[in-house]
Amino acid sequence: AQKITQTQPGMFVQEKEAVTLDCTYDTSDQSYGLFWYKQPSSGEMIFLIYQGSYDEQNATEGRYSLNFQKARKSANLVISASQLGDSAMYFCAMRGPGANNLFFGTGTRLTVIP
């Protein structure tokens, strides 16, 4: 069975600082994909970044990077130079091989302080 764990219900970060949101996963599959989504207060789910289990380099998308540590089964999201607009819920999700849906963690609410 697949499981995603986000242990930080809430995080605070000063504007312009970097922040790391934790995500650990559990799977016995060798091939899987890891995703991060942002959900602002307006409710929509916004795709941020993807990491494949066979990707040797950490994924980056602008200010977002994914710190992928396969042996530890962690896929932490790093947001650099935080902005006020980064305040939102952040969800880590995983898709396994042969499965077509995403399993989501419980999310982390990030608040950026001016």
Next chain:
Amino acid sequence: DSGVTQTPKHLITATGQRVTLRCSPRSGDLSVYWYQQSLDQGLQFLIQYYNGEERAKGNILERFSAQQFPDLHSELNLSSLELGDSALYFCASSGQTGYYGYTFGSGTRLTVV
């Protein structure tokens, strides 16, 4: 605009009623997924359709059903509604593999009173 269109955005209905939520996937995407987001259950996968056929089922109640039409839009039907069905219902679409293209709509917020 993500390219995935969900209607309506908000829906308020009474217990025992039936509602239909609609989703138009992003152009070119064949797969449609339905998710339910509630405070106590988080984001739960309900069901997936691929090119008109049911492909995977998650924690979908028997009172709920879905279908995907030839033009690839999908509808989620919720019947005999209960207070606990109040939630944000998301539709997402993807291409064949889904590894890169899970695009979510803005959701339908259902309130059952």
